[in-house]
Amino acid sequence: MLGQKPLPRKFYMRDPKFVARDLLGKILVRRLNGHLLEGIIVETEAYYGVDDPASRAKNSMKKYNAPMWGEVGLAFIYNVHNNWMFNVVAHEPNGIGAVLIRAIEPLRGINIMMANRKVHSIINLTNGPGRLTKALKIDKELNCTDLTDDKNPIFISNGRFIDEQRIGRTHRIGVSKDLDIELRFYLKDNPFVSKGRIRSSNQS
DNA sequence: AGGAAGATCTACT
DNA sequence: GTAGATCTTCCTA
Numbered sequence: 001m002l003g004q005k006p007l008p009r010k011f012y013m014r015d016p017k018f019v020a021r022d023l024l025g026k027i028l029v030r031r032l033n034g035h036l037l038e039g040i041i042v043e044t045e046a047y048y049g050v051d052d053p054a055s056r057a058k059n060s061m062k063k064y065n066a067p068m069w070g071e072v073g074l075a076f077i078y079n080v081h082n083n084w085m086f087n088v089v090a091h092e093p094n095g096i097g098a099v100l101i102r103a104i105e106p107l108r109g110i111n112i113m114m115a116n117r118k119v120h121s122i123i124n125l126t127n128g129p130g131r132l133t134k135a136l137k138i139d140k141e142l143n144c145t146d147l148t149d150d151k152n153p154i155f156i157s158n159g160r161f162i163d164e165q166r167i168g169r170t171h172r173i174g175v176s177k178d179l180d181i182e183l184r185f186y187l188k189d190n191p192f193v194s195k196g197r198i199r200s201s202n203q204s
Numbered sequence: 205a206g207g208a209a210g211a212t213c214t215a216c217t
Numbered sequence: 218g219t220a221g222a223t224c225t226t227c228c229t230a
Contacts, residue, residue, distance in 0.1 A: 056209095062227080064226080079226050081211045081212075083225090172210070173211095174210050176209090
């Protein structure tokens with residue numbers, strides 16, 4: 001049994017950095033061929049609109065980035081270097097934004113995730129945005145799925161309370177130009193956080 | 205037609 | 218730890 005309620009739409013109707021922070025400890029659930037794959041979200045990044053140089057929404061609205069302007073709580077999925085990135089649309093009313101899920105701690109269906117990724121160590125199974133989408137078989141097919149509905153093939157449910165003390169914060173990983181504020185959030189004591197490096201010139 | 209991108213894997217110094 | 222190949226999707230021209 002799930003035992004957990006999906007997060008309501010209101011949860012995502014806030015500044016993306018607050019949504020990114022508060023998604024830590026929540027549960028990402030994937031229904032796949034009658035199986036249930038679950039993981040705890042342990043690393044996220046917030047992305048903003050046309051003025052964010054690292055955002056897919058930079059410059060202007062295009063067909064592929066349109067979900068970032070749209071209803072919050074929907075999946076926004078795109079491809080980078082042959083890897084699918086899984087985001088949740090999140091912003092204040094009439095705003096633009098999304099939260100990238102960068103890593104999860106595998107909870108359930110680990111054997112299926114391993115078969116999807118062909119790795120033998122759990123620690124490397126879902127500790128990166130491209131790795132977790134491969135493990136959970138997330139691709140463009142799931143773009144714009146409503147993540148607030150637990151009947152859907154993928155959604156996000158309520159999880160554990162996370163003490164503020166356990167949350168670390170840095171600049172975003174892999175981006176060439178970052179904003180001044182730190183927009184990556186992760187659980188300090190969790191071994192399933194990704195190993196990516198910060199490359200932006202604006203890092204402090 | 206050509207190139208860049210929020211990444212990953214492999215093979216090295 | 219660092220460098221290079223990878224070969225998708227969407228951008229710009």
